[in-house]
Amino acid sequence: MSTNYTQLSTLIQREVLRYVRRPYNTFLPPIVTNSLYFAVFGVILGNRIGAIAGVSYIQFVLPGLVVLGSISDSFENASFSIFHGRWNEYIHEVITSPMSHGELVVSYVAASALRGVITSLLIIGVGVVFTSVPLANPLYTVAFLLVITVLFAGLGVIGGLWATDFDYLTVMNQFILRPLVFFGAVFYSLDVLPPLWRQVSLLNPMVYMVNGVRYGMIGVTEIDPNTSLAVLSVAAVAVLLVDFLLVKRGYGLVD
Secondary structure, X not given: OOHHHHHHHHHHHHHHHHHHOOHHHHOHHHHHHHHHHHHHHHHHHHHHHOEEOXXXXXXXXXXXXXXXXXXXXXXXXXXXXXXXXXXXXXHHHHHOOOOOHHHHHHXXXXXXXXXXXXXXXXXXXXXXXXXXXXXXXXXHHHHHHHHHHHHHHHHHHHHHHHOOOHHHHHHHHHHHHHHHHHOOOOOOOHHHOOHHHHHHHOOOHHHHHHHHHHHHHXXXXXXXXXXXXXXXXXXXXXXXXXXXXXXXXXXXXXX
């Protein structure tokens, strides 16, 4: 086994164990939160709303909730891990190790993206309790979830390097990411919006993510999934490149 692989796998393992060992703090909250979402929006309101795009309302909102949980946890894990290491100064051991800058970025992004994927699977599992969960295009589901979680894990690295206080992490997650998702056609179809607001919604990148996962799960989309996947893939690569350049410069890591 090469030294580089050992260093890479060790840091990934450390980061994964950090959240796996505390499931009550990492995995229980999305299970409880999404159970409430499904109960209120899916069961209670869903019976009154009826079908959207030929599927039940609870099936329609499920992909959006999967996106919400996966990107939130991917971003939160990377940003918190990076910032917590800076705050307590134990990240110095990592940046002074023989690991390359690329390996460091890959380690944090891979561990955080994995948490996002696990969260998405847990949310799908909760959804199974309330309704049938079809997988119309499973390859698209997997592809979009991987790209989305990598993208937001990469953004989380940027957030963790930029933050100067724990409040910064809360602000970015609660007041930037979540509002974008909620206005990203999670609970409604773009067709119900007036033409002007429909065009404005297309400026929200979350719309493409939600529609992409929705296409993969229930076969319904209002935006071409191939175009969405290509754009999101380019965005993920660009964010990872920014991560690499920031780490190489020592931004937020060295005084």
